[in-house]
Amino acid sequence: MKAVFLAGGFGTRLSEETAVMPKPMVEIGGRPIMWHIMKMYAHFGIREFVVLGGYKVDFIRSYFLNYRARSCDVSIDLTSGNVEWLDACTDDWRITILDTGADTMTGGRMLRARHLLAEAPFCLTYGDGVSDVNIGEVIASHNRSDKWCTLTAVSQPGRYGALRIGTDLETVQGFSEKGASEGGLINGGFFVCDPMVLTQIDGDDSVFEAEPMNRLIERNKLGCHIHTGFWQSMDTLRDKHVLEQHWASGTPPWKIWSEAPRDTIAQWRRSA
Numbered sequence: 001m002k003a004v005f006l007a008g009g010f011g012t013r014l015s016e017e018t019a020v021m022p023k024p025m026v027e028i029g030g031r032p033i034m035w036h037i038m039k040m041y042a043h044f045g046i047r048e049f050v051v052l053g054g055y056k057v058d059f060i061r062s063y064f065l066n067y068r069a070r071s072c073d074v075s076i077d078l079t080s081g082n083v084e085w086l087d088a089c090t091d092d093w094r095i096t097i098l099d100t101g102a103d104t105m106t107g108g109r110m111l112r113a114r115h116l117l118a119e120a121p122f123c124l125t126y127g128d129g130v131s132d133v134n135i136g137e138v139i140a141s142h143n144r145s146d147k148w149c150t151l152t153a154v155s156q157p158g159r160y161g162a163l164r165i166g167t168d169l170e171t172v173q174g175f176s177e178k179g180a181s182e183g184g185l186i187n188g189g190f191f192v193c194d195p196m197v198l199t200q201i202d203g204d205d206s207v208f209e210a211e212p213m214n215r216l217i218e219r220n221k222l223g224c225h226i227h228t229g230f231w232q233s234m235d236t237l238r239d240k241h242v243l244e245q246h247w248a249s250g251t252p253p254w255k256i257w258s259e260a261p262r263d264t265i266a267q268w269r270r271s272a
Contacts, residue, residue, distance in 0.1 A: 001048070001139070003041045004117065005034060006106050006208075007127035008054025013235050022056045024127030025063060026240065029247035032063065033234055034127045036254060038093065043257040044135040046123060050116055051097045052109040064095050107206030114198050124191040129233035130243065130254035133190055138225045142192035145170065147223035149197050149216055154188035154231040163187060165224060172213075172222040185224075188231045196221075230254060 011023030018026065024034035038049060053060050063070075073086040096116065100109040110117070110124070121142070123135065133152055142150035151172065153163055163185045164174040187209065200212040216222035230253035234240050246252040 001046050001121065001123060002050055002116070003038070003046050003048070003123040003125060004050045004110070004113065005037070005052060005125060005127045006109060007034065007051050007060065008057065008100055008102070008104065008109055009106075010055050010102075011128070014237060014240065016237050017240070018055075020056075021059045022053065022127075023234070024051075025056075025059055026128075026234065028130075028234075028240070028243045029252075033130065033243070034060075036130050037125060037127065038091075039257045040130070040254060041123065041125075041135060042091065042093065046135065047092060048094045049096070050113060050122075051095060051127075052100045052113055053097055054100050054102045054104055054109065057097065057099045061097050064097065067091075101204065104204045105207045107201040107208035107210075107212050108204035110208060111198060111201045111203065111206070114195075117193075117198065118195045121192060121194050124189075124193050126189045126233070128235070129189055129231065130252075131188065131190065131227065131231040132229045132253050132256055133188075133225075133227045133231070135190065138190055139192050141170070141225040142223065145223045146221075147171075147216075148194045148200075148219075148221040149213075150192045150223040150225055152188045152190035152231075153185040153224040153226045155184075155228070156186050156188070156231065156233075163224065165226075169226060170223050171220065172217055172224050174217060185226065188227065188233075190227075 005024065007022060007024040009023065011018035014023055014026065025032040028036060051060055068085065068089050072089055075084040075086060098113055100112040104112065138150060138152055153165065163172055165185060166173050197212065200215045201208065206212060213222060232239065232243060234243060
């Protein structure tokens, strides 16, 4: 199963950082926040990623093209040009990075990637929010339903538009305006989508969270998985500082993965 990242926006509310890089590449604890999200998905066995870039997409390409050099010890023979990696890369990921246009909206980005998404259900997420949500449970919830899209509903007061959830606690019936419902459930991302969602998107100007989602609601095809644990987006510099404080504590709530020592990984690969 693939995890698709919406990673092409301008991130204007975090302009202190996004003037030089796309928001998913803003670092928490010395790693891009998108890396943290990828580690979450990999923990649940999802290691194939499709990054829908736009604004400063070359920054994302450069990071992952040089990922092994950033992560592993290396021996370089300057005379011959030979490079020997001294240990294995612990992240066995496959990452596809697409330039979906700087001005393309979220739905349009998905539509531009339909050649990669049309064959099977896929996960979809924003490149700027972390959580301790159980991705496996979200997938299982989606598979039990007849919905075309299942989103993760989370609690967050204030500046987000709240969701109206049906009495079955599994169906989204509509949205409220931002600020209309303090403490209500909101769309936290971490979607699971069937390819049919792509048929509800008109083109580059289509905002996935607007008309396509409303069409899904009209068809009773938008479901939700309620998550009561940790969730935090990084919309502002204040949000970034909050996440940095969590990481500095040594026990950030979203760090659900564990790291094996590099020498252990290398030894296992040699024996295999």
